[in-house]
Amino acid sequence: MTVLIEVCVDTTEGLAEAIRAGAGRIELCSALDIGGLTPSVGMMRRAAGAGVPIYAMIRPRSGHFVWSPDEIAVMEADIEAAYAAGMQGVVLGASRPDGRLDTDVLGLLIARAKGMGLTLHRCFDLVPDFSAALEEAIELGFHRILTSGGARTAAEGADRLASLMAQARGRIIIMPGAGISAETLAPLRSLPLREVHASCSAPLIDSGPVVDFGFAARVGRRTDGGRLRDLRAALAEPAAR
Template sequence: MSVLVEVCVDTTEGLAEAVRGGAGRIELCSALDLGGLTPSVGMMQRAAGAGVPIYAMIRPRPGDFVWSPDEIALMETDIEAAYSAGLQGVVLGASRPDGRLDTDVLGLLIARAAKMGLTLNRCFDLVPDFSDALEQAIALGFHRVLTSGGEKRAAEGSDRLASLMAQARRRIIIMPGGGVSAETLAPFKGLPLREVHASCSAPVLASGPVVDFGFAARIGRRTDGARLRDLCAALADPGLR
């Protein structure tokens, strides 16, 4: 069975490059340097015809995943916008102040996303009890959990990822994400991978007035089709099984 590669993008150029490079699904965002925020309605509409499933990140601001009533209302509207644009799914997350999943808020958001694919975002990596949180995600009806196994990079969380996959028993997809590339797959050898999440990006240097005025970071990232193709080839290697 081939492993699906989901690529996160935040520009139209990145979207086109990811599709050309063989992405099986797109996580559509803005502000990837902040972990990904909700894309604009225009970006959603533009991406809808890309030819691969598109999941919109629904996250109205950077920081934690403890949402105010106003933010929850905004997220509901953004979910409706994603559905109206013709996108296939949404990426959601909500936490209680102690880090546990906020199942009440998640249930409300999921109800707005009826008939759409559902990914639980990396708020999962902040939970105090991964086993309990996984069962909550399954009960809520999520189709997959994007997680690094509670570590900054998925390769460092491979032991917990293995445990989560065993617990899931194919009731839900555990999708490793966080620094995943062709060069970091060794710790995943032998895991029953079904999907992985990656940026497949390369650094880009900027200079001149756009940097001086604060309109761009001096070092940014850009989706790189070659890195995506390398990742797909590495995942297809029988030696990884």
């Protein structure tokens, strides 16, 4: 089975590069350096019709995932904007103060999605009970969970990812993400992977007035088609017996 690779991008250049290199789906964001925020309406419209499914991140700010009523209203409006812009899906998350999934808020947000594809993002990695949260995600109607297995990277969370996949029994896709590349794939090779999530990015060193004036970070990242092609090749190799 071919493993679908979802690539997260936050620029038009990154979008084009990921599609050229064979991404199976795009997670469209802004501000990937802080985990991804909601992309602009202009960016979503530009990405629509790109030839692969595009899922928009719905996250109005950085930090925790406990949303205020005003933030929830913004997210509802952003989901409607994503739908109107032609996005195939949205990436959502909401937590209670103790880290459990906020099923009430998630239900409100999902109701706005009007049949779009639904990914539960890595707020899942903060839950106190992964087994219970998995069942809640299924009951809510999510199609997949993006998760590192509660670890800093997916490779480090491989054992929990295996447990989650076994529990899911095909009812929902467990999509490993966080630090996935051709070089870090080995601990995940034995898992029944259907989809993986990666940035496939390389460091970008910037200098000059744009950095000096604070308009850009000195060290950033950009989508690298070579890294995506390497990951595709690694995933296509048969797992060692």
